[in-house]
Amino acid sequence: MTETAGAVGGIGGKRRYEAQAQAQAQSQAQADAESDADPDAQVQGVERAEAAEQDCPACGERIPADRRFVVWCVACGWNVDPGRGANKPAGTRVERLRRRLAHRFGEQLFADLGREPVSTSAPTTTAAAPGGAAGVLAAGLALLVHGITVALAALALWLLIGGWGRGFQPALGALFLALAFALRPRFGSLAKIRGDAPVLERLDAPRLFALLDEVAGAVGTRGVDVVLLDAEANASVLTYGIRQRRALTLGLSLWAVLDRQERVALLGHEFGHYAHGDTRHGVLVGSALRSLDTWQYMLAPNHGETIMDQLGNLLTAVPRLAVHGMTLLLDQATLRASQRAEYLADTSAARVAGATAAAGLMDRLLVTDSAESVLQRETVAARTRIGRTARSEDPAEGLWERVAAQVAAVPEREYERLRRVAELRGHCVDATHPPTHLRRRHVTRGERHPAGVVLDAARSADVDAELEEAGRTVARRVLRDGHMA
Template sequence: MPESCPECGGNLLAVEDTTPWCGRCEWNLDTFPPVNGIWARRLVVGLDRRAGFRAGRALAALGEHEISRRATVGFVALVVVSALLTIGLLATAGVGVWLVVTGGLLPPILLGLALIGLAATLRPRLGSRKRAVANGWIVPADSAVSALVGRVADATDAPRPHVIVADLDWNAAVAVVGLRRTRVLRLGVPLLLALDEQQQVAVIGHELGHLKHDDSLRALATMPALTVFGRLARLTTLPPGDAADRGLAGVLALIFSVLQLVMGALSWLFWTLHLGLHLIGAAERRRTETHADLISARAAGHRAALESLDVLALLETRMKGLLHPNVADGRAAAEWRDLLTHARARAAGDVEALRQLTIRDAASMLASHPAPGRRHQWLRARPHLDPLVTVTPLEAETLRAELAPYAEPLLRRIREAHGL
C-alpha cells in the first residue's frame, strides 16, 4: 500500500483496521470488505455496494436547486405506477362487491369475497396514532422540549407536530399517520444525550424539514408502488418442500408441481418488480433526507448541523456501547451524557476518517439515508447559515432536567440485559 494517494498525492486515512483510502479524492474508499456466502451473493452485494458508492458521490455533488426538485423522473414514475395500482385495487374491490351482491350461487360469492380480501390485503396503510406513539412517552405540551420544537417550527416555517414522543432509540423520526394525518415527532433519548442542545436543534430541524417539504404526502403518493408487489410476492410464495414431502403422488403430485412452477414464476416476477421500484424509491428518500438537512442548518446554524452529522458517524463505533448499568438511580442521564461527551472529545482526531468511513459502510442502492459522510459533504458545500434558534445556558439546563427521567427506563432495560 502506498504512503500517499497515487491519484492526487493526498494523505491516506485509515481507522478501525480498515483498508486505507485518500481523504481528498476518495481513492480506494470504494474498496469493500469481503462478503461471505456463495459466489452469486458476493457478486450481487459487490455490485450493489459499488453502485451505491457512485450514487452517493453523485448525490453529494448536486446543487441546492437540483436537490430540492419536487418532481424527478423517479418520483413521477412511482406516482404513475401507484395511481395505476390504486385504480386496479379499487376495480378489484368493486368487482368483488358486485359478485357478492348479485351472485345467486355460492361460487360467485366466494370469488367476490376473495377479491375483496385481496384488495384489502394489498391496500396502502395510513398508520395510526396508537402505533406511532407505541413504546414511548408522550412529551407534555407545556414542557421545555415541546417549546423548543415549537420555536424551531416557527423559525423555519414548518408545521408543528401534533404529538412529540420520547423513546429509547438512537434515532429521531417524524411520521404523519391516520385519516386525520396526525404529525408525530419521535426523539430518541440516547441520541439526545449524545448531542449538545444546539445540535439537538439541528436534529429537530431536520425532522421538521420533512414536514415542511411535505415528504409524508410524497411518501403516501408513492406507497402503492413500494408495497403492492412485495405483498403479492409474499402471497404467491409457497412454503418449501416438494410433492414427495407432502405425501402426494400421481395426479395430485403433478398438479402440485405445476402449481409450484407457476407460483414460483409469479413470485419471482413480483419480487423483481418490487426490487426495481424500491431502488427508485430509495434514491428518492436519500434525496429528501439531504433536502431536510438544509432546514437543519437554517434552524441550528451550519456548525451545529455539521456537528450533529459527525455524532451520527460516531454512534456505531464510539458511542452505542458506552451506556452501562453501573450508575446510581436518577443519575443515568447525567453520567451517560458525560461519557458520551468524553467519547466525542477522544474521537476528535479520528472524526474525519470515521465520517468518511460511513461512506464505505453505508454504500448501497437500497439505503434509505445517505451516509453521514455524504450528508456532511453536501451540507458543508452550501453557503454558511447562522442559527435561527439558539439555546441559552438556562434553557439547556431545563432541557437536561426534563430529559433525565426518560433515561431511567433505559437504565432498567440495560440492567435486565446484563442480568442485574
C-alpha cells in the same frame, strides 16, 4: 435519518455475533466496574493511553498510540481503515445494488446542489419531489398498485352479489374481498406506531414543544403533535391517521451525545423532511410501498417440504416475481428524490442551527456504534449485577449520561479517521441516504450565517428535565429487554 436499516444475515451468524458481543460486553462491564471502584487507576490508565506514542511503520512520523482506538497515521494514512478488505457490504444482491446506486446518485446530486450553495439567510423552498420520467413512473406505478386493489375489491363484490348461490363463487368473492381489505391503503395509527414507546404531548412537555415549534417555523413548516422516545441512535418523522397528524421519534442514544446546537440541527433536519417533501413518505407512493410490502409478505415462499408446499410456491412464483419487480421499479424511481430530500433536510439543519452544528451532527452519526456498545455493556452489567457497589441501585439512573460520556471521550483524530473511512467506503446511514462525507461537505460549503435558532443552557436544561422521566422509562426497558431485542 428518517429510516433505519434492518439486520441482515442468517440466524446462525446472528447467534454467534450475539454470543461474542455478550462475552465482550460482560468482560468490559467487569473492567468498568473495577475502574469505577478505583477512579485514580482509571485516570492513570487514560493518561498512559493518551501519552503513549510510536513511530509510523510507513513514514516514521511519531503518532499517538491510544489503544482504545485504531492507531493510524494522519500524515500518510497508514492503517486508517484496517478492516477495509474484510468488511465488504453485507446484505442481498439487491441491497448492495441499492447502496451502489445511492452512492452514485449522492455524488450526482452533490454536484448539482453545489450550484445552489447552503444559505442560512432564508428558508429553502426547493422541492424534493421527483420530476421528469422518474416522477411519472413513480406516480404511475403507485396508481397501478392501488388500481389492482380496487379491481380486486370490485371483482370480489361481483362474485359475492352476482354469483350468490352459484357454487364456490361467493366463497371466492369473500377471499378476494379479504385480500383487498388487507391491501387497502393504510394511514397508520398512533397505537401501532408507538408500540411500548413513551409518548409526550404538548401538555406533558411544553418547553420541548415550544422548541420544536420554533425550529419548525424557522424551517418553514409546522410542528408535531406527539413525540415518541426510544433507545435508538436515530431520529425520524412520520405522519399517521386520516388527518395526517405528525409524530417525531427521538432516539435517546443519539440525542444524549449531541451538544445543544447539534440537537437543533437534528430537529432542523427532521422538520426539513416535512418542509421539502419526500415522495416515499407521501400518501400516494408511501401507501403503495406499504401495499407492496403486504403483497410480498403474503406471497413469500413456504419453506416446507410437502407436495402442497411446493405446489403453492409454484403457483405464487409468477405473481411473487411481478410484485418484487414492481417494488424494485418504484424503489428506484423514487431513490434520487429521496436522496435529494436528505440533502435539502441537511440544508435546513445548517440554516437553523449553523453549519458547524450541522457538520457536528454528521460526525456523531459516525460514532453511533460507541453509544450502542455502551448500552450492550450496561445491559450485561445490569443483568449480572456487576458494579452495583459503585453505582446507584437503579442502573437506569444516569444511563444516557454514561452514553454521552463514552462518545465525548472520542478524540478528534478518531473523528478524522472515521471521516476518511466514510469517504473510502462511501458510508451511508442506509441505502436511501447520500454518502455521509458528501452530506457533511454540503452543509459546510457556501456562505455562512448565524444560526436561526440558538438553544441556550437554561432552556436546554428545561427540555432535559421534561425528558427525564420518559428517558428513565426507556432506559429501564433497554436494560430489562436488551438493546438488540
